[in-house]
Amino acid sequence: MYTTRFIQLKYLVPNTVYTIFIPMVSSLLVYILYVVLGYHNIAIPLLPVTLIGTAVSFYVGFKNNSSYDRMWEARRIWGGITNSSRMWGTMVLQLTNDKETSKKLIRRHIAWCNMLRLQLRRNKVWSETYYQRYTSPLQRNDEDSFEQKADRILTKYLTPEDYAQVKKKGNIASYLLNMQNADLKALKENDVIDAMEYMTMCNIIQELYNNQGGCERIKNYPFPRQYAVFSRLFVDVFMFILPFGLISQIIELTPTVPWLIFPVCLVVAWIFNSMEQVGDFSENPFENAVTDVPMSAMCRSIAVDLQEMMDEQDVQERLKPINGILM
Amino acid sequence: MYTTRFIQLKYLVPNTVYTIFIPMVSSLLVYILYVVLGYHNIAIPLLPVTLIGTAVSFYVGFKNNSSYDRMWEARRIWGGITNSSRMWGTMVLQLTNDKETSKKLIRRHIAWCNMLRLQLRRNKVWSETYYQRYTSPLQRNDEDSFEQKADRILTKYLTPEDYAQVKKKGNIASYLLNMQNADLKALKENDVIDAMEYMTMCNIIQELYNNQGGCERIKNYPFPRQYAVFSRLFVDVFMFILPFGLISQIIELTPTVPWLIFPVCLVVAWIFNSMEQVGDFSENPFENAVTDVPMSAMCRSIAVDLQEMMDEQDVQERLKPINGILM
Amino acid sequence: MYTTRFIQLKYLVPNTVYTIFIPMVSSLLVYILYVVLGYHNIAIPLLPVTLIGTAVSFYVGFKNNSSYDRMWEARRIWGGITNSSRMWGTMVLQLTNDKETSKKLIRRHIAWCNMLRLQLRRNKVWSETYYQRYTSPLQRNDEDSFEQKADRILTKYLTPEDYAQVKKKGNIASYLLNMQNADLKALKENDVIDAMEYMTMCNIIQELYNNQGGCERIKNYPFPRQYAVFSRLFVDVFMFILPFGLISQIIELTPTVPWLIFPVCLVVAWIFNSMEQVGDFSENPFENAVTDVPMSAMCRSIAVDLQEMMDEQDVQERLKPINGILM
Amino acid sequence: MYTTRFIQLKYLVPNTVYTIFIPMVSSLLVYILYVVLGYHNIAIPLLPVTLIGTAVSFYVGFKNNSSYDRMWEARRIWGGITNSSRMWGTMVLQLTNDKETSKKLIRRHIAWCNMLRLQLRRNKVWSETYYQRYTSPLQRNDEDSFEQKADRILTKYLTPEDYAQVKKKGNIASYLLNMQNADLKALKENDVIDAMEYMTMCNIIQELYNNQGGCERIKNYPFPRQYAVFSRLFVDVFMFILPFGLISQIIELTPTVPWLIFPVCLVVAWIFNSMEQVGDFSENPFENAVTDVPMSAMCRSIAVDLQEMMDEQDVQERLKPINGILM
């Protein structure tokens, strides 16, 4: 997530370069055919081109709206995880007098948050190369594999027995919630908590399952390609035919400077292309990309809140943005 | 569901062919009348045609929005089924000490998911021929009838007694939930679970009924035809009159190449038609079509999660996309 | 609800006829004044007319959106009634061992669904003449009065004592839920169900009250007239001034065929008018009209599901569409 | 709320008069300068004016959407009050055997609905003069002050002790719910209702607090002025510059009838202005204005439903619309 009001140029420039390609090739083609070779028959009326422009901007707007909704829902789910985590913390602390038990339940919860984060960022929805464009400017000291990072989390927050039980599972986060439930049921069997309190805790576990499932849904079901691909195609087609429509108008207005076709095409194409792209690289919020929901920071924040609640002394630091990016 | 970033050409081409028909016929008509026969009186002003274009693209945008919402809601409901399934699994495991009982309840739940999937895909909303266009490129080894597939699921996951009781019912999925409830009530009568726990489980059953009902609602109530038919008619009318509006402008600009009417019409019509169609074949997400919610994969995924939760050894494989399509 | 992919012509034609009126009168006026009488001073520039067209199509789009939302919410509520009905059925069956009691409670629930349907369709939001246009093509053998139909339902599904108590009430559906609650409370007093189970059942009753109230809200609060009337007025004004704007352009392009004003106006006006109307006759989903939520079919479907759940033998048939219309 | 399909002219005319002002002044100015004084240099190109028109109609559409959502949410909340009221009624009747107690609790609930209505309509969001335009055509026999009307309600539905306790409070509706809670707690202390039933009733009270708070939110937080004021300013600016853009086109087309500027401007301005105003006077649904949510009718309707539920004999009449307006 960008944390500065204006995005630094190093994030903006790579995209802009890519933007230029189609309209420049197309403008060059038109320039050579029409101006250099004098082959005037390639010109088409401008009005149908602007009609396409209007229709395409509707369609792109629809895509942007949906992409934004996906991102905002992802953030909302992680906000819900924060809320449920605090509730989990306070309930565990009040319901168990035994400090060991409450600590175990809370630390396992922190493990769950972090495992969810790691699992979500483990694979990319699209290829690595696709995202490289968006992430390359950002220095990351994050070369470890998923397994190494998961191991660090699990050994830090789980008891050795828990760790042994969990490490071979496919969906570790999901399994951790099952373990929480088992411990709570045991507490109930031992009459530490009563039936109502058990149900209250089960409701929180249900909520956490819902949150985890919500994240996985957004991750595993990207914006449907039938919608997205056409958005891309429409903008490409529009950018391609734009100079064919513009050239006669430009020649008519300023016959001596036909090269005006280049800047005019470029500006129009840049705006349409940027609109298309901004939604395109925002629709997937769990990709280790600069536009991610800042899950690392939120996991840390949850840990800090829970440590403070347990009146621990050496509370960790909250994460700060690096180069204007909070992960 | 498409899983590749770009849709393979073999899925795109059939639609494009269909797309060409009306504008080509109409352009040809205009070309013959205006250019060949010199009958210039068929030209109409372009401005009202672009006005229609703008209005139509609004209307189509509204339809796309609604279609997307239907698809996304369908996916959301299946996400909810995943969440409730995990909750079902963990609760059943904690509440019953008896391994047989918990296994029976969980396997019956897997049967429910799969029966819901089969029932949803059983009949098509529209005729087979309509969807053939979208499914023909995909090889399916899925020639069995609904009854054969249902039988396979029910014999695999149900006990023989359950199977006998259920097989003649009209809505098997719905009846399976009723059986779950009966077993839970029996557990409560035998004091295995208490009143609170029974209520918690009833809430999950309620949630599963809601999810099933939500899917059936989307299946049985397609995007209202009064809205959809007009969207189709508007685009067809627009594509038909487009060359009548364009011809005079094209002749004026490039009198020697009147055949430019063909590519210009084609591009504009292709964009409007594609916009219309993308929503049209996305609005029904349970049709065994390439744009379906990947229910087969999700049912498998739920089964895997639950098997892992039961600490079973030989866990099934998750489904992988075939030819870029996940079903 | 239309169940065929394309709406049959007999439903489409009556509206189209109405559509033609204003633009034809206006075109004729312009034709006579401008062409026949040669009074050229009535022409106005086309650009402000297209601007009006754009603004009006926004406004109409907003109205269509809202109308669709109303219809979709109505369908969603009836989907919720289906879900709650199944839950009601399974809970009643598990909670009472006494077959008579459960049958009574379930049959009374079926009476509730049907009474809600009849009450919703009892009066029309607007006058009978307004809807006649939309319903006339459909043959109905449904000449009975509300009282007769209500009587048939109540005598079929209620016990005689219930019938006597309920028949004079103003809002019978609402009162039936009150009776359900009274019976449940009695079951609790007799220790057939415990406190938790009573609460679970009360929650279902709350849900049913919410569903009933939701339907009544949509019925009693049509799309606010201040929004709807202006939508109608805008389209009418637009259709009226359209030929005044078009005539000079048509004369300029094809001076010898001034009658092109008629088809061009007609097409543009037909599109705008159809947009307006499609939302207008879809906004009220409980009017006994062809675009209704298919409540009769859903009530039958609920009855079938519940009969199947009670393992009854002679289950009723589900309703089938007649002439492509499901009611 | 308007209850007739077409709004009566006496409600439409006052607004239309106001509508005419700016465009008429501006057209007159242009007419005098351009036509009478022959000062042609004030003409500006029409294209930027239509661009403004398009942008403004987007913005106004956004405002209309939000206003409609506010109104619809208000109606939805009052629908929720109806639902909760019925649930309150049936629960009170089943939970208490004592007729006096149930009557007291139900009558106090009716007092709550009516007090909420009176409190919401007590003050106007904007000045009296602003709304006068919309309300003047409607005869009201409603000259009593808030205090008189509140007194009538409270003495009618409350016991004298309740009345004494409540009459000096600032937010009487809110306090009445607190009294309901106190009575319920007393019933629980006396073992008339058990813990579960008390919780069920508390949930209804929570729901009623939510509904009351929802209404107060819509009342106290009108559509944010930074959005609304600009909508007004944009339309005014657009209406002002419109004739400057139109005049040269009109002169070009019909040089002998320059006064066409008046009707053309008027039509365009009327459409834009009406769009703006329809949202503007619909955004506040609790103002004693003709577009109000019909709270009086709904309060009466709730009272009737509850009286019927108590099997009372002399049930009140439901309110009917007066002059096509239901309050």
Place this chain on the structure above:
Amino acid sequence: MYTTRFIQLKYLVPNTVYTIFIPMVSSLLVYILYVVLGYHNIAIPLLPVTLIGTAVSFYVGFKNNSSYDRMWEARRIWGGITNSSRMWGTMVLQLTNDKETSKKLIRRHIAWCNMLRLQLRRNKVWSETYYQRYTSPLQRNDEDSFEQKADRILTKYLTPEDYAQVKKKGNIASYLLNMQNADLKALKENDVIDAMEYMTMCNIIQELYNNQGGCERIKNYPFPRQYAVFSRLFVDVFMFILPFGLISQIIELTPTVPWLIFPVCLVVAWIFNSMEQVGDFSENPFENAVTDVPMSAMCRSIAVDLQEMMDEQDVQERLKPINGILM
């Protein structure tokens, strides 16, 4: 929050001044090059510029919509805090007979509301200078630091022991809810409240955590910069190229008054820029800015409601708007 129907000029003018900059510079450039130096080759066709205008107004509309949703959600959450606060008050009063305890719990709740408010307004999302533009006209006597204000609140509403425990915490509001929970658990241990009542209270605490988390989400996750920055850039680019497109049309229409470029550009640019800005400074509702959700007034209002509920005598005054602004 503005409370007057029209925003006072002193709030509008600063923004307008800023608005003028880019279009004036650009117009001046065009004027000098084209008119003064006679360099006519810089003119570009107007149609692509209006196409950009249409596309940009879509995009800005999307941004405005999202900003408004953020603001409205913020207000809705604070409405929810009001509702939960009343519920908290009535429940605490009924559940505890001990006046000291209920007073302590209610006063601590008031402290929570106020601490949440202070924490939300503590830091600005963007720099101080950015907001200065919007706040400078408003006189504030609010020079105290966050620590001073927090201290005032905490010492006023908390017991000394609570104060000591809480004052060093990082997220004081969050910790206060934990303390509420601890007290409730103690009440349950002492059999003052039963299991059901404890669960009801826990649900309210969960709701309050959700509300707090919702506010923090809106505060910490501003409208994503990738969307916002492009909106700003698009409008700036549009305003810059606008005079290049307009100049030839203006010269053609009124060759003797080329300076018309200035007012025409200014009006168009002002409308687009205002649209962009109105969303931009509304998206963050917790910044101590004039468009804030009026949290101070709402906290006071909650305190008044709760004091009234406790039948206290010297109830505080509700806050009134100052200079048309309610904070």
